[in-house]
Amino acid sequence: MPYALCFLLFVIGLYCAVVKKNMVKIVIGIMVMEYAVNLFLIMLGYRFGGKAPIVVEEDIVGAGGQLSSLFINSSVDPLPQALVLTAIVISLGSLALMISICIRTYERYGTFDITEIRRLKG
Amino acid sequence: MAIFYILLLFIITAAIIAVETKNLLSAVICVGAIGFGASLMFLFLRAPDIAITQIVVEVLGLIILIRVCISRELTFISGPREFFAVVVSVVIIFAIFLAGIKVLETLPAFGTPIFAEVPDAASQTYVEEGLRKTGAANLVASVILDFRAYDTLGEATVLFTAIIGATVILRKKTKKLLEEPDV
Incomplete structure (x- = not known):
């Protein structure tokens, strides 16, 4: 059920990116889709009563950094977290790129309306 | 468990307002609400690193988004596109939603x-x-900086x-150079 709500968020973003006429609204729709995908990936690794994947001193048993089976069996998945961490930062870079395209288009045509822009060009 | 539903409903409400409001500045503020809601959600999903990164990125992204819609006239664009195209795309999106719900049932339950x-999974x-x-x-740090360091390097390249x-695109200098006549 939380997966379905997450997918609903993705669909809202898709609707915004496909149907709206305002360029900034399209950027907002793409951002909403990014949030939905990041949330979904993190949710895949969650387990009930899980711990954050950070080792504290009580979790270490024995020499050489052997971890207790309690920690191994209750830690959430660190792999999606590591990949989403970089994906979030990249989404900021792509947002800056999209917004700079919007600003330049506004300076050129004086509007954010994509139908107007199409008409002026052709 | 209830906290996840509350936060997800909050995020979805903010997304609907951000999509449907006419004023561009309110839409941008609602994107901020989505981002901070997502950050709280990451915190409850036991991902503190993601939550911290999300807050920082959200603040920077809000500044960028407000930069584009402040002091711009004609940010009110009313009315959707052609009626037929809107109906067709909404039907297709709804079909995608139904198919996606079917696919999500094959995943193991949440939690x-x-x-x-x-x-012997990698994780x-x-x-x-x-x-x-x-x-x-x-x-998480051991994965991004050691086990999958090449991934991180590649993603840094993408960001760059x-x-x-x-x-x-934003540089002003090239425009002047283009306007000057050729020597």
């Missing part, structure tokens, strides 16, 4: 991660051996390219 059921190795092999107490693109 039971896939890697726990597969004994299982990272959890068991992360501290011993890399010496990092934070297993995106920033170079934004800088080139």
Whole structure:
């Protein structure tokens, strides 16, 4: 059920990116889709009563950094977290790129309306 | 468990307002609400690193988004596109939603991660051996900086390219050079 709500968020973003006429609204729709995908990936690794994947001193048993089976069996998945961490930062870079395209288009045509822009060009 | 539903409904409400409001500045503020809601959600999903990164990125992204819609006239664009196209795209999106719900049923239930059921999954190795092999107490850091360092390098390249693109598009200097007549 939380997966379905997450997918609903993705669909809202898709609707915004496909149907709206305002360029900034399209950027907002793409951002909403990014949030939905990041949330979904993190949710895949969650387990009930899980711990954050950070080792504290009580979790270490024995020499050489052997971890207790309690920690191994209750830690959430660190792999999606590591990949989403970089994906979030990249989404900021792509947002800056999209917004700079919007600003330049506004300076050129004086509007954010994509139908107007199409008409002026052709 | 209830906290996840509350936060998800909050995020979805903010998304609907951001999509449907006419005023561009309110839409941008609602994007901020989505981002901070997502950050809280990451915190409750036991991902503190993601939550911190999300807050920082959200603040920067809000500044960028407000930059575009402040002091711009004609930010009110009313009315959807052609009626037929809107109906067709809404029908297609609804079909995608139904198909996606069907696919999500094949996943294990929320709260039971896939890697726990597969004994030799990559994540299982990272959890068991992360501290011993890399010496990092934070297993996320051990994955991004050691086990998958090439991934991180590649993603840094992508980020660099995106920033170079934004800088080139926003640069004022090239325009002047283009306007000057050829010598």
